[in-house]
Amino acid sequence: MADSARTMTEWLGFLGHRRTAESEPAAVTPHASAPELSHPTKSLQKFLSCLQAQENPVLIDLGPVVGSNVTFFGEQLGCRIRVEDIASDIEDHIKRKATDQLPAFFAARFPQPPASVDGILCWDVLDYLDRPAAQALATSLTTILRPDGALLGFFGTGESSQPQYTKYIVVDPQHLRYRHYPASRPRQRALLTGDIIRMFKGMRVSDSFLMKSNVREMLFRKNPA
Amino acid sequence: MWKRDESVKPATPPAPAPAAPAAPAVSMPAASSERRTQTLQGENVNIGKSVIIKGELSGSEDLTIEGNVEGRIELKENILTIGPNGKIRAEVFAKSVIVLGEVTGNVTASEKVDIRDNGSVDGDITSPRVAIAEGAHFRGSVDMQRSGAKAAAKPAAAPAPAAAAPAAPAAPAQKVGA
Numbered sequence: 001m002a003d004s005a006r007t008m009t010e011w012l013g014f015l016g017h018r019r020t021a022e023s024e025p026a027a028v029t030p031h032a033s034a035p036e037l038s039h040p041t042k043s044l045q046k047f048l049s050c051l052q053a054q055e056n057p058v059l060i061d062l063g064p065v066v067g068s069n070v071t072f073f074g075e076q077l078g079c080r081i082r083v084e085d086i087a088s089d090i091e092d093h094i095k096r097k098a099t100d101q102l103p104a105f106f107a108a109r110f111p112q113p114p115a116s117v118d119g120i121l122c123w124d125v126l127d128y129l130d131r132p133a134a135q136a137l138a139t140s141l142t143t144i145l146r147p148d149g150a151l152l153g154f155f156g157t158g159e160s161s162q163p164q165y166t167k168y169i170v171v172d173p174q175h176l177r178y179r180h181y182p183a184s185r186p187r188q189r190a191l192l193t194g195d196i197i198r199m200f201k202g203m204r205v206s207d208s209f210l211m212k213s214n215v216r217e218m219l220f221r222k223n224p225a
Numbered sequence: 226m227w228k229r230d231e232s233v234k235p236a237t238p239p240a241p242a243p244a245a246p247a248a249p250a251v252s253m254p255a256a257s258s259e260r261r262t263q264t265l266q267g268e269n270v271n272i273g274k275s276v277i278i279k280g281e282l283s284g285s286e287d288l289t290i291e292g293n294v295e296g297r298i299e300l301k302e303n304i305l306t307i308g309p310n311g312k313i314r315a316e317v318f319a320k321s322v323i324v325l326g327e328v329t330g331n332v333t334a335s336e337k338v339d340i341r342d343n344g345s346v347d348g349d350i351t352s353p354r355v356a357i358a359e360g361a362h363f364r365g366s367v368d369m370q371r372s373g374a375k376a377a378a379k380p381a382a383a384p385a386p387a388a389a390a391p392a393a394p395a396a397p398a399q400k401v402g403a
Contacts, residue, residue: 056370065364067340067357074355074369082366 038175042209043152043217045173047119050150050206050221051077057118060110060144062086062125064167064181072170079118084110086125086137087165087183094184102133106140115146115225123168124154124215126199127187134191138199142222151203151220155196158214160187178213193218274310282315291326301335309343322352324361331365 051057057079064085073081093099120141126134145151163186169177196218197205203220210216269287276292283299291308298305298317305319311326321337324344332338334352345362355367
């Protein structure tokens, strides 16, 4: 009897364990099978702090649509988010062999009125543009940002021959997960810090961090009017 | 074979319960529906994939659309599901909206908008909760503005993590400038 009870207990325990194991995949993301390292970020929390003081801020995300990011920023800030996927714009121009039109395109890219946006998640899109296009995009972003608004930009420190973009997926305010996806061309020449600062004329660098992942995280604030 | 001319009115269930609410009031001012099928399953109405509706669709039951709708959909107290075959070009107002098909137009939900894998939304979303799955297409803005005052419970130190715990320890960052 004792044996049978033990056997039953073991059997139930086995079933119980299996049930737990089977329920786990539902809680993880679809890409959990391919583990991705999360990287620390120093600037995201500061960026959030800039916007948390604002009631219902307006946020523009220049990366591709990442559902969990939309949820994260929406819940953290109660904001209005507009996703403007600049990488897809670049891809579109490369496919049409019209990259020389990118500066003019970015000059008229954003429908938002001047000084109407509270925060911009620029990520690393400027790394994929040549200098005139990057300057045009930076100028447009500076225009639509309100005085004292915040812009978070990432910049690579070295050359890269890998033709791939990076999706930055927010794990929490201190960590990001980098997910790569194919690009038609690699990053352009790495921008010098001084060049980046000059590119965002009318803004000041609030914080700048060089991360071990070789990413320079820079938080800009627009100068008061 | 039977060739039935489907009426605009929703189909009557075989044995309607007295307390059951009526099927969604479908007002079609500029109706040019070719064919329309509705199946009552409890309180969930299904619009089949061969159905085309142009006009205003409103009701007080959960609705699943597999066909084409152009105009305006209003189910303010109920759940609207756009099935994988559904194609919507409309302003949508519902309690919750689940998108597995295509929506072109603004979506407003009082509770949640859920764009599932392969679902597509081209338009602005207004809802307190929004979920966009990997593989979903979205183009527009998301407005998750809190209705009340700014929540005081916004600790800078411990916000809810958006995903799984980090896999790597936090490497110290080197501060370059300030």
